[in-house]
Amino acid sequence: MEKYDLAIIGAGPVGLFAASFANLHGLKTITFDALDEVGGQINMLYPQKDIKDIPAFSSIKGKELVSRLFEQTENTKLTLSHKVKKISFSTGEDIIIDDDYQVKSLLIATGLGAFKPKTLPLSTTPELQAHIHYSMQHSEIFSNKKVAILGGGDSALDWALELSKTSDVYVVHRRNEFRGLESSVSQLKSLKNVELLTPYLPKELHLNNNRIELVLHRVGASHDFITKDVDEILVAYGFKSDNRQLRKWGIELENNLISVSQTMQTNLPHVYAIGDAITYPGRVPMIALGFGEAQIAISSIMQDLFPEKTMTFHSTSI
Numbered sequence: 001m002e003k004y005d006l007a008i009i010g011a012g013p014v015g016l017f018a019a020s021f022a023n024l025h026g027l028k029t030i031t032f033d034a035l036d037e038v039g040g041q042i043n044m045l046y047p048q049k050d051i052k053d054i055p056a057f058s059s060i061k062g063k064e065l066v067s068r069l070f071e072q073t074e075n076t077k078l079t080l081s082h083k084v085k086k087i088s089f090s091t092g093e094d095i096i097i098d099d100d101y102q103v104k105s106l107l108i109a110t111g112l113g114a115f116k117p118k119t120l121p122l123s124t125t126p127e128l129q130a131h132i133h134y135s136m137q138h139s140e141i142f143s144n145k146k147v148a149i150l151g152g153g154d155s156a157l158d159w160a161l162e163l164s165k166t167s168d169v170y171v172v173h174r175r176n177e178f179r180g181l182e183s184s185v186s187q188l189k190s191l192k193n194v195e196l197l198t199p200y201l202p203k204e205l206h207l208n209n210n211r212i213e214l215v216l217h218r219v220g221a222s223h224d225f226i227t228k229d230v231d232e233i234l235v236a237y238g239f240k241s242d243n244r245q246l247r248k249w250g251i252e253l254e255n256n257l258i259s260v261s262q263t264m265q266t267n268l269p270h271v272y273a274i275g276d277a278i279t280y281p282g283r284v285p286m287i288a289l290g291f292g293e294a295q296i297a298i299s300s301i302m303q304d305l306f307p308e309k310t311m312t313f314h315s316t317s318i
């Protein structure tokens with residue numbers, strides 16, 4: 001059985017930073033992620049977005065932030081395409097992960113859980129499916145094309161702004177109001193190559209000479225249909241997240257999120273949690289806040305595992 005001081009579940013931005021901070025403190029660490037790429041929500045949902053609230057960067061692309069975080073983890077072990085299913089406790093105080101890894105402490109950074117996109121509820125063929133996408137991971141697919149983005153939340157607006165730089169964009173939403181930043185909506189309205197189609201719902205799809213005929217139904221008007229010809233469809237209906245695992249592990253939850261103490265400890269011994277997976281009064285789902293929680297958790301884990309050591313909090317001392 002492989003042995004580590006610490007296992008981190010989740011290689012989203014917060015799990016990645018925790019792994020590098022654990023390495024700075026000399027903890028032998030392994031990090032798991034269910035996906036085959038690191039970066040969690042950033043990588044899946046908004047790799048091209050210019051993020052403007054990361055300290056020391058006036059603006060940084062999601063993809064760039066993930067790659068910098070990944071670089072920092074170079075001395076730690078990363079196991080991708082591994083969804084952690086089981087945790088148990090050995091007769092000592094160690095924690096056993098999926099019967100294969102024995103660790104002294106565990107840090108849960110699973111965000112909202114392993115996620116799957118909500119799919120487009122229309123009948124399609126395999127040929128049509130090839131033109132229906134659920135993420136911007138491979139943005140080059142959409143360059144210089146006509147793209148319909150379906151949805152009205154932050155992801156739909158972010159994707160539309162990004163794609164407007166290279167493509168003609170329709171944003172199709174079932175309500176007149178969008179669930180995102182008003183500034184993004186205003187910016188989109190000002191762009192000549194972007195059309196906001198509201199309140200419309202996609203009704204049918206047909207493939208004609210490798211182009212998609214997208215039939216839209218005006219919500220509330222039974223005979224009002226329009227058809228748009230597009231090359232690709234990007235569905236932004238959100239994600240279903242699955243964190244049922246946490247309950248099975250015996251972790252105390254509040255509204256499906258993990259309750260933690262001020263030191264990020266869960267109700268289980270040597271099990272800590274950080275990032276979007278957790279809740280406490282006033283918490284907001286922000287990356288930088290998760291970084292701070294990672295520092296609190298790793299410092300607590302150090303004190304927990306090595307109570308005899310005089311703790312050095314900073315990576316360098318003067």
Ligand SMILES: Cc1cc2nc3c(=O)[nH]c(=O)nc-3n(C[C@H](O)[C@H](O)[C@H](O)COP(=O)(O)OP(=O)(O)OC[C@H]3O[C@@H](n4cnc5c(N)ncnc54)[C@H](O)[C@@H]3O)c2cc1C
Pocket residue numbers: 009010011012013014015016032033034035038039040041042045046051052053082083084085109110111112113114115154155158245274275276277285286287288290
């Ligand atoms: C559209 C959008 C825009 C946003 N913009 C910003 C912004 O501008 N600034 C900002 O600060 N925040 C922003 N956020 C929020 C930010 O993305 C989250 O706060 C952040 O991703 C949380 O990081 P995390 O590492 O806790 O979780 P996640 O990013 O959700 O990563 C969790 C990881 O855990 C993995 N995982 C889950 N369960 C398991 C398991 N059982 N085994 C193995 N792996 C598992 C998942 O596969 C995933 O990779 C935005 C969010 C969205 C949706």
